[in-house]
Amino acid sequence: MTRAVRFDQYGDVDVLRIDDVERPSPAADQVLVEVVAAGINPGENSIRSGLLHEMWPATFPSGQGSDFAGRVVEVGGSVGEFAVGDEVLGWSDWRSSQAEYVVVPADHLTRKPAALDWIRAGGLFVAGVTAYASVRAVQPKEGETVVVSGAAGGVGSLTAQLARNTGAHVIGVASGANAAWLRSIGVTPVAYGDGLADRLRAAAPDGIDAFMDTYGQGYVDLAVELQVDPARVNTIIDYAAAQKAGAKAEGSSTASDAEILAFVAGEVAWGRVLMPIAAIYPLDSVREAYTELAARHTRGKIVLSTELAANAGRVS
Known part of the structure; x- marks a missing residue:
């Protein structure tokens, strides 16, 4: 037994x-x-x-x-x-x-x-392949500006770093208590809460190219408000909002693959992703x-x- x-x-x-x-x-x-x-x-x-x-x-x-x-x-x-x-x-x-x-x-x-x-x-597994799927869904490119909500969480922290590794400028939405840690991994922190849209506009004066939501609770709607192309918005949790906005909702089920898991494991093992x-x-x-x-x-x-x-x- x-x-x-x-x-x-x-x-x-x-x-x-x-x-x-x-x-x-x-x-x-x-x-x-x-x-x-x-x-x-x-x-x-x-x-x-x-x-x-x-x-x-x-x-x-x-x-x-x-x-x-x-x-x-x-x-x-x-x-x-x-x-x-x-x-x-x-x-x-x-x-x-x-x-x-x-x-x-x-x-x-x-x-x-x-x-x-x-x-x-x-x-x-879940956090790693979900993060991989989210980044793959919006295809960040070098020099672009992308936002990750819940950027200090289990999925969000990996998502932010995989996006950063593409050469994109990553803005991470999280609590103020996580600001120093986000900076330490090369992510620009922005605190959530009232006035978030204005803080994001200030952090990205030339606009936001893609948005990855790992938290739910209105972030897809916020991405639309910030005029991000819905084709480059992905949520791993707010399926109703994604359907309404025409955004993507790709997560672990689209990346449950041993080769993808091996890739993410290697990134973590060798310190390219913390x-x-x-x-x-x-x-x-x-x-x-x-x-x-x-x-x-x-x-x-x-x-x-x-x-x-x-x-x-x-x-x-």
Whole structure:
């Protein structure tokens, strides 16, 4: 037997629990991984609460989680590209990564670069490929000015840096507390709140060429107000606003690819993109981890670790 996060009904974090379950076994084209770290993401809060039932209904009892990194412990008979002992990162399509063991198709994995630590590897998939998709959707070019909302968050911080690496001038919308950090990664900070449109106009006197929204709550409408071409506006969360404005809504589902994940992992491993970690929690503290995430004020990712003791509490 092994342990995994489960819930039996839609609700707040108090529906989450840790269950003893049978260790999964890989089919011919699958790989069994012993999980070291698993990321958590805002979408999982929405799925668990039932807000996304029409799009992604849960089947109970439901597991949870997509991101993970760990060590291969068993491979299916037709798998030739991985072997027992390999260090990997990847994703699950079956809401099952927040567990001590996860089984996934071999094409959902890539090797973990030696220079990439377990925590960042375990929290990389959703944020990394979503950021990649967002930048790809608006195609920033050298010398252009682009805006990223939620620029200090798990997805936003990676989005801002991938856009910066194209040679574009990146303006990051975030709280004032994150201004110094954004400057340190080559992003111009602009504080959110009343008067934001005027502050963005002042920061980009020649206009804004593209807008990447990683936060929701009106940023697509703001981009339209700032006369950004809707074809160069992308949101990863506000689908209704995107449809109304004719903007794009490309996210992880359009970039769930092992080669893309390998590219982003390499960028983080070698320091071309910095991936801030807001907090690490033991698997048993999954409720506390999602409570912190729901506050939406973290800089970077929150990650669960199976190697932290159950009573370790939050590690920052």
